[in-house]
Amino acid sequence: AQKITQTQPGMFVQEKEAVTLDCTYDTSDPSYGLFWYKQPSSGEMIFLIYQGSYDQQNATEGRYSLNFQKARKSANLVISASQLGDSAMYFCAMRGPTSGTYKYIFGTGTRLKVLA
């Protein structure tokens, strides 16, 4: 079975500092995709970054980077230079053949609070 685990229910970070949000996954599929989404208090889900299981390099998108350690089955999100607007829930998700190629499995989320 596939599973996403986010062990940090809540995190605090000082403005302008970097923060790492943890995500571990479990799958027996050789090919899969890992995603991070941001959910502000307004409720919409915003796609942040994608990492493919065969990608040789860690994904980066602006201030977001994904620390992908395939052997450890971890896909941690790193946010650099945190801003007050980064305060939100963050969800890690996976898609792969076992779950149905086009269906996500989501983690339970991490609530990030950026302090001024």
Added chain:
Amino acid sequence: EADIYQTPRYLVIGTGKKITLECSQTMGHDKMYWYQQDPGMELHLIHYSYGVNSTEKGDLSSESTVSRIRTEHFPLTLESARPSHTSQYLCASGLGGRGGYTFGSGTRLTVV
């Protein structure tokens, strides 16, 4: 520049009423999804569609039904609302592959 629209944004309705939550997208995506989410909790897939006239139940059992008569439209219907249906409902669409899905702003449903 939202390309996926959900209406209504908020809905308070009495028990036993029939409701339809609307979801439309203008991106031509063949894959569409409905998720249910309690506040601050994980998302649960309740319905999905990979194209016109194709609908499937998701991982979380739901008393709702969906239809996909047109590519751009994926409404969700509750025939008889109950307080246990109180939740946020998020619609999403996408092409698959490396891209993430686009989510609507959600409908926050309260059944009293």
